[in-house]
Amino acid sequence: MHIEIDEISKQFGTTAALSPVSLSIPSGALVALLGPSGSGKTTLLRILGGLEFPTSGRVLFDAQDATGLTVQERRAGFVFQSYALFRHMTVFENIAYGLNARPRASRPPKAEIARRVTKLLDLIQLPDIGSRYPSQLSGGQRQRVALARALAIEPRMLLLDEPFGALDAKVRKELRQGLREIHDETGLTTVFVTHDQDEAMELADMVVVMSMGRIEQIGKPSEIRARPASTFVREFIGV
Amino acid sequence: MGRPLIHRSPMPGLGLSMGITLTMLSLVVLLPIGALLLKGANFGVAGIWETVNRERVWAALFLSFRLSLFAALFNLVFGVILAWVLVRYRFAGRRLLDAAVDLPFALPTAVAGIALTALYAPNGAFGALAAEIGWKIAYTQWGIFIALVFVGLPFVTRTVQPVVEEIEAEVEEASATLGASRLYTLRRVVLPMLAPAALTGFALSLARAVGEYGSVIFIAGNIPLKTEIAPLLIVIQLEEFNYDGAAAIGIAMLVISFAMLLAINLIGVWSRRRIGYV
Amino acid sequence: MSDTTAHKFRSARDEAPLARYALIAFAVIGVGVLVAAPLLAVFVEALADGAAAAVASLGNRDAASAIKLTLLIAAIAVPLNALFGVAAAWFITKFDFRGKAFLITLIDLPFSVSPVVAGLCIVLMFGTNSLVGGWLVASGYPVVFALPGIVLATMFVTFPFVARELIPVMVEQGRAEEEAALTLGASGFRVFWTVTLPNIRWALLYGVLLSNARAMGEFGAVAVVSGKIRGETATMPITIEMLYNEYLSVAAFSMAAVLTLLALVTLMLKTALEVRHADQLAANHRH
Numbered sequence: 001m002h003i004e005i006d007e008i009s010k011q012f013g014t015t016a017a018l019s020p021v022s023l024s025i026p027s028g029a030l031v032a033l034l035g036p037s038g039s040g041k042t043t044l045l046r047i048l049g050g051l052e053f054p055t056s057g058r059v060l061f062d063a064q065d066a067t068g069l070t071v072q073e074r075r076a077g078f079v080f081q082s083y084a085l086f087r088h089m090t091v092f093e094n095i096a097y098g099l100n101a102r103p104r105a106s107r108p109p110k111a112e113i114a115r116r117v118t119k120l121l122d123l124i125q126l127p128d129i130g131s132r133y134p135s136q137l138s139g140g141q142r143q144r145v146a147l148a149r150a151l152a153i154e155p156r157m158l159l160l161d162e163p164f165g166a167l168d169a170k171v172r173k174e175l176r177q178g179l180r181e182i183h184d185e186t187g188l189t190t191v192f193v194t195h196d197q198d199e200a201m202e203l204a205d206m207v208v209v210m211s212m213g214r215i216e217q218i219g220k221p222s223e224i225r226a227r228p229a230s231t232f233v234r235e236f237i238g239v
Numbered sequence: 240m241g242r243p244l245i246h247r248s249p250m251p252g253l254g255l256s257m258g259i260t261l262t263m264l265s266l267v268v269l270l271p272i273g274a275l276l277l278k279g280a281n282f283g284v285a286g287i288w289e290t291v292n293r294e295r296v297w298a299a300l301f302l303s304f305r306l307s308l309f310a311a312l313f314n315l316v317f318g319v320i321l322a323w324v325l326v327r328y329r330f331a332g333r334r335l336l337d338a339a340v341d342l343p344f345a346l347p348t349a350v351a352g353i354a355l356t357a358l359y360a361p362n363g364a365f366g367a368l369a370a371e372i373g374w375k376i377a378y379t380q381w382g383i384f385i386a387l388v389f390v391g392l393p394f395v396t397r398t399v400q401p402v403v404e405e406i407e408a409e410v411e412e413a414s415a416t417l418g419a420s421r422l423y424t425l426r427r428v429v430l431p432m433l434a435p436a437a438l439t440g441f442a443l444s445l446a447r448a449v450g451e452y453g454s455v456i457f458i459a460g461n462i463p464l465k466t467e468i469a470p471l472l473i474v475i476q477l478e479e480f481n482y483d484g485a486a487a488i489g490i491a492m493l494v495i496s497f498a499m500l501l502a503i504n505l506i507g508v509w510s511r512r513r514i515g516y517v
Numbered sequence: 518m519s520d521t522t523a524h525k526f527r528s529a530r531d532e533a534p535l536a537r538y539a540l541i542a543f544a545v546i547g548v549g550v551l552v553a554a555p556l557l558a559v560f561v562e563a564l565a566d567g568a569a570a571a572v573a574s575l576g577n578r579d580a581a582s583a584i585k586l587t588l589l590i591a592a593i594a595v596p597l598n599a600l601f602g603v604a605a606a607w608f609i610t611k612f613d614f615r616g617k618a619f620l621i622t623l624i625d626l627p628f629s630v631s632p633v634v635a636g637l638c639i640v641l642m643f644g645t646n647s648l649v650g651g652w653l654v655a656s657g658y659p660v661v662f663a664l665p666g667i668v669l670a671t672m673f674v675t676f677p678f679v680a681r682e683l684i685p686v687m688v689e690q691g692r693a694e695e696e697a698a699l700t701l702g703a704s705g706f707r708v709f710w711t712v713t714l715p716n717i718r719w720a721l722l723y724g725v726l727l728s729n730a731r732a733m734g735e736f737g738a739v740a741v742v743s744g745k746i747r748g749e750t751a752t753m754p755i756t757i758e759m760l761y762n763e764y765l766s767v768a769a770f771s772m773a774a775v776l777t778l779l780a781l782v783t784l785m786l787k788t789a790l791e792v793r794h795a796d797q798l799a800a801n802h803r804h
Contacts, residue, residue, distance in 0.1 A: 051412055053526035071415040071529050078416035084409035088431040098417030101427075153417055245614040250695065251705025253612055259604035260620075263597070267672045268626055271638035278641055317547055324544040327530075328537060336545060338788045342552050344727070345780035345787075347734025349754040350773040353761050354555035357562050357770075365554070389551055408530055415529035425532075443628075450631025453736035453754070457761065470633035470737065477640065477741060486641060489634045500629060 001062050001156045001189050002027045003048065008057035010043050010213075017043045019213045020057060025191065025206070027062075030183050032200035033193045035210035036236070041193045042161055044210075048191065049159050050074040061156065077150030077188070079160040083142045085134040091145050092117055092130035098153035120148040123182065140171040144178065151186065158183070160192035164199060176203050197237045201225070209233050275493075278486040290487035295463050296472060300491065303469040304499075306380060307448035310387035315441045318395025319433060325396070326403040343392050348453025355386055356457045378460030383468065386455045387448040394447065395440030402436040435510050442503040449496055559777045562770035574768035575775065582748045583756040583772070590664075590752065591732045594671040598728050599721065602679025607713075609680075610687040611695070621684070627676045635673045636741025639666055662744030667752065670738035675728045682724035683717055685799040690716055719794035723787065730783040734776055 003025040010018040018040045025031050033041035046052040048059060050071035058067045066074065086094055095117045099108055108116070121127050124144040134142055143163060150158065163179065164172045180203060183190050194200050200207045201221040209216045209224065209232075217229040228234035245253070279287060290296070325337050343351065359366045359377040369376050376382050406429065414424040452470040459466045469492055476485035527533070532540070563571045574580065605624060609617060627635065643650040643660035653660055660666045694716070698708045714721075736754040743750040751759065753772055760769035791798060 049416055051529055072418045072420065076416060080409040080413055082407065082409050084407065084413035086428055101417060101419035101423050245612060248612050249699060250611040251708065252607060256604045256608035259601060260608045263601045264623060267669060267676055271642045274642035275638045320540060321544050324540050328541055330541055336548055338784055339548050339552050341784055342556065345730045345783045347736060347754050347776045349736040349757045350559060350776050351555060353757065353769060353773060354558045357558045358554055392551060412529045421532055446629045450634065452633045470631050473633050473637055474741060477637065482641060485637055489637045492631060492634060496629060
């Protein structure tokens with residue numbers, strides 16, 4: 001799905017989290033929103049997911065105005081920084097949650113839900129953990145379960161907030177590869193937020209460098225490395 | 240090899256603090272309870288059974304535990320709603336409402352008892368209203384129920400409130416991004432998270448209600464077999480200097496209360512184990 | 518265009534406005550009917566014959582003696598319980614020993630025992646036909662139907678209050694500060710007075726406050742052990758019962774109003790402590 005951000009701004013009280021920003025994300029792209037904390041990257045992601053409402057501007061999904069859509073209507077697969085798994089549900093119940101939450105008319109039958117959950121567990125390469133509780137999983141496993149849960153609702157796009165932030169370096173490398181593979185397999189338009197320039201450069205097709213609520217530069221990793229558009233970008237990516 | 244009974248520590252005051260603690264605990268709590276248990280041991284299970292196994296005693300015990308259960312259930316529902324409203328919503332008078340929740344803890348039970356009676360008696364403000372539709376509250380089981388709701392009101396609210404505060408925003412947001420309606424999120428995500436604390440509050444409220452005396456006796460009417468609670472029966476036995484009878488009923492109450500609390504605690508342990516700590 | 522939709526936007530954590538108003542109304546009405554109405558009723562009934570009659574009813578000898586007795590009981594029971602609470606909290610949080618959880622359970626025991634059963638226990642232990650009680654009565658120191666019994670009953674029901682407030686606070690604060698003071702050569706009492714006490718004073722006050730409110734208001738346990746001798750062993754709550762049963766409504770409610778004022782002052786102080794010294798109170802009071 002093609003995502004168009006049209007002059008979006010966001011005020012929290014008197015402080016501007018986002019100055020009007022515009023961004024066009026082509027269908028199927030893997031995009032990194034890169035910047036230090038306070039740069040507005042998470043706010044932008046949350047506006048895409050319907051968790052925040054912009055002060056002004058529009059969001060368009062496939063050229064349709066989606067600004068007024070509720071979180072539920074957006075069908076954005078969202079992976080939170082803390083993963084936000086439901087502690088009192090097994091991994092299976094976590095992944096099946098979005099399907100079970102549908103109104104009866106559009107809810108798949110039980111067997112179909114089980115089939116889909118099993119398929120997703122295979123996709124994240126953790127086929128045997130369906131009956132475990134989140135407290136019994138490692139950090140990397142939790143992250144993959146959160147990803148599977150987001151994919152279960154057949155999202156129109158995938159939004160990830162610092163998806164590797166809480167993991168140690170080794171696991172982080174493995175999971176980066178995993179996300180790339182899942183992206184290539186599903187073809188979903190994917191936006192992830194990170195403050196780690198290596199991660200952005202290595203993983204994304206397109207990097208959006210942000211600072212203080214503004215977009216500093218948009219481009220392929222190689223372009224940004226070769227021609228930083230501002231002193232900020234040059235210093236932040238350290239070339 | 241067993242662990243040492245007390246680990247060596249550089250901290251001062253071991254003898255003094257241990258001495259005061261154990262002496263006062265024994266004198267004020269353990270020895271008196273021991274006296275009751277000793278009395279029970281003296282006339283044995285058969286003797287206790289003989290005293291308890293009378294229609295009037297069974298009626299009182301059954302009444303006390305049944306109404307306490309109903310009152311605790313009411314407080315469970317109302318307490319969870321109250322905790323939610325106090326933590327999540329901002330409105331004029333919220334602080335006052337928050338402080339008012341503690342009033343049943345601070346108000347002497349005898350005061351609560353006569354105040355509730357004044358309100359719900361047939362000529363009282365609420366009692367007169369209820370009488371219009373032929374509903375008698377004071378001097379019936381309804382009156383006892385209201386008094387027990389009053390004394391147990393703060394427990395669930397106060398145990399659930401901190402848990403509501405600690406729910407991470409992301410968990411509720413995650414549920415919404417997965418397409419769940421607000422009601423579904425509350426039912427399937429939020430309520431299960433509050434359940435262990437709510438259960439603890441429920442148990443505390445139940446324990447308090449079962450033993451409650453002061454706020455109940457004024458409004459109850461105290462009619463044998465109908466509105467006579469178990470603690471009152473103990474008082475009546477004592478006034479007749481029937482110490483054996485009082486002790487037997489006292490032990491029966493202790494045993495039933497502890498069995499109930501144990502059961503509730505086990506449910507709590509089981510549910511906490513299921514949810515685990517992340 | 519966004520401005521018109523912006524105020525309709527609902528955060529993922531909010532209920533629909535209508536549901537929100539309904540829940541607030543339910544909570545306010547519930548607390549109003551269950552808690553505020555009885556509170557109001559106390560004062561309405563006390564002032565039924567005017568303020569002068571209410572004040573006059575508190576002036577007679579029996580009423581004055583009840584007030585004195587209640588103050589005396591609180592003055593003995595509350596400091597003793599505070600002493601116990603501090604000692605128990607120190608013992609439990611500064612030392613490691615086997616059976617700690619069991620000890621805490623024993624301290625909490627009075628919360629799950631009916632006050633009437635508590636009174637019964639004391640009667641069985643110290644009553645005239647018990648071994649200890651018979652000897653004490655013969656020696657001229659009766660416990661039951663006298664001041665010591667009432668104090669014991671009051672201490673029983675308020676026993677856990679102070680310790681319960683202090684233990685979580687002292688666990689959270691750890692032992693490092695005391696250990697530092699010890700390495701600097703301070704004596705045990707000096708460590709307690711200059712390091713521990715300043716750190717726990719608000720929690721201690723909080724516990725004393727709750728303990729005092731309960732001590733002055735205790736009815737069930739005291740009713741069993743007091744013998745209800747007018748002018749001698751009748752505390753304020755017992756006097757309220759006696760007056761009420763004699764249909765002296767104004768007198769009963771006037772004395773009830775005095776205890777209600779005490780409860781309100783307790784609540785105000787408690788709220789003030791929670792607001793101003795949240796950092797020093799147990800975590801479950803921080804809201």
